[in-house]
Amino acid sequence: MALAAPTSLPLRLATTAAFAIAAALPTFAALKWDSLEAAVKVRAEETVAHTRYGFVNAGDKPVTITNVYAGCGCTSPRLAKNTYAPGERGEIQIAFDPRNREGLYRASVTVTSDDSVTTTLQFVADIEPLVSFDTRFVFWRPGEPRTPKHMRLNFAEGHPATIADVTSSDPRFVIATTPLDDSRRAFDIEVAPPAEAINYTVITVRTLVGADQAERTFNLVARTLPAPAAASQAAQAHP
Amino acid sequence: MATLRRSWLGILGLATLLAAAALVLDPRARALLLDAPAADEIALAAARTLQGPVLWIDARPAADFARNHIPDALPLNLDEWDTRIVDVLARWQPGTRVIVYCDDRACSTSRAVAEKLRREYQFDDVLILHGGWSAWQTAAGK
Numbered sequence: 001m002a003l004a005a006p007t008s009l010p011l012r013l014a015t016t017a018a019f020a021i022a023a024a025l026p027t028f029a030a031l032k033w034d035s036l037e038a039a040v041k042v043r044a045e046e047t048v049a050h051t052r053y054g055f056v057n058a059g060d061k062p063v064t065i066t067n068v069y070a071g072c073g074c075t076s077p078r079l080a081k082n083t084y085a086p087g088e089r090g091e092i093q094i095a096f097d098p099r100n101r102e103g104l105y106r107a108s109v110t111v112t113s114d115d116s117v118t119t120t121l122q123f124v125a126d127i128e129p130l131v132s133f134d135t136r137f138v139f140w141r142p143g144e145p146r147t148p149k150h151m152r153l154n155f156a157e158g159h160p161a162t163i164a165d166v167t168s169s170d171p172r173f174v175i176a177t178t179p180l181d182d183s184r185r186a187f188d189i190e191v192a193p194p195a196e197a198i199n200y201t202v203i204t205v206r207t208l209v210g211a212d213q214a215e216r217t218f219n220l221v222a223r224t225l226p227a228p229a230a231a232s233q234a235a236q237a238h239p
Numbered sequence: 240m241a242t243l244r245r246s247w248l249g250i251l252g253l254a255t256l257l258a259a260a261a262l263v264l265d266p267r268a269r270a271l272l273l274d275a276p277a278a279d280e281i282a283l284a285a286a287r288t289l290q291g292p293v294l295w296i297d298a299r300p301a302a303d304f305a306r307n308h309i310p311d312a313l314p315l316n317l318d319e320w321d322t323r324i325v326d327v328l329a330r331w332q333p334g335t336r337v338i339v340y341c342d343d344r345a346c347s348t349s350r351a352v353a354e355k356l357r358r359e360y361q362f363d364d365v366l367i368l369h370g371g372w373s374a375w376q377t378a379a380g381k
Contacts, residue, residue, distance in 0.1 A: 071342065072318075072348060073301075100318070100355075106347045107347070136359045141333065200325070202325055217321070221328045223329070
């Protein structure tokens with residue numbers, strides 16, 4: 001990997017100084033935010049998390065919020081109304097969908113108002129994992145013996161969870177699911193591929209989690225790889 | 240007037256000193272200011288010279304991908320993971336280098352997608368395009 005071409009340090013410093021000056025100057029934004037950052041902890045069973053960003057119109061004219069842009073489909077911002085009188089308080093409510101995420105996840109919401117000010121609100125979610133796999137993908141190379149391969153599922157401790165069923169989109173791949181201990185928190189998913197050349201199967205693991213037995217599904221993939229000639233057509237050369 | 244000019248010069252000097260200190264002392268600020276790719280990132284110019292197959296992954300929202308994307312890229316974002324990952328796995332081959340991008344340097348989705356590919360799919364050669372889609376557009380003169 002090559003680093004980017006070095007550029008003039010004085011030029012960088014001057015640019016940075018300009019930004020610093022801009023940041024140091026008194027801002028004339030009418031909307032004053034309680035905080036530009038929010039953090040939320042998402043429990044494993046939660047399918048949505050909420051937070052809010054409060055603000056007040058500290059100017060002497062009404063301000064209209066013209067756009068609220070979420071940089072991620074996981075973040076749904078909601079604004080009760082768009083125009084705020086001087087001194088009036090408001091808030092942007094954020095609903096966050098943690099699906100397919102775990103650990104620390106950062107998202108941002110950009111707010112634009114009619115006084116030509118754009119504000120970026122930062123959002124950090126700490127998402128507790130519910131289900132983990134050692135891998136969600138197994139494959140067989142050309143010529144490799146078609147012996148079964150395994151994927152392991154683990155449910156996080158402290159949350160009611162169970163496997164409802166495991167199905168394969170191509171029944172020629174044979175699936176066997178076995179609990180690895182009496183607690184039924186860990187499962188082995190064995191995949192036996194067919195002898196003939198078939199591309200792949202999608203294995204759907206349907207789980208029931210939480211006290212309300214909410215359904216969550218996870219897709220795993222098992223694939224028999226084509227011979228190199230066919231493979232070279234599949235993977236695209238870089239532009 | 241002279242007082243005002245002196246104030247401005249004072250602010251300018253102070254800001255320059257702060258910027259220089261940030262540049263020298265804070266590695267994150269240094270990376271930001273010097274625009275150097277992180278260890279798991281690759282600059283567009285370097286990506287263009289790679290030998291062997293490359294699989295581009297577009298981690299932006301589906302609507303942005305539909306508007307435009309890097310040629311031959313596949314869409315894969317965390318919101319539609321289970322439906323999109325199958326196409327990625329169907330195209331991937333051992334030895335394929337995967338490069339993930341999202342909007343720009345401020346966007347963290349490409350890193351989350353890259354980490355998920357490494358952790359859950361055992362992809363061992365996944366990089367993030369430094370500067371993301373913005374870098375691609377800049378290089379294209381848009």
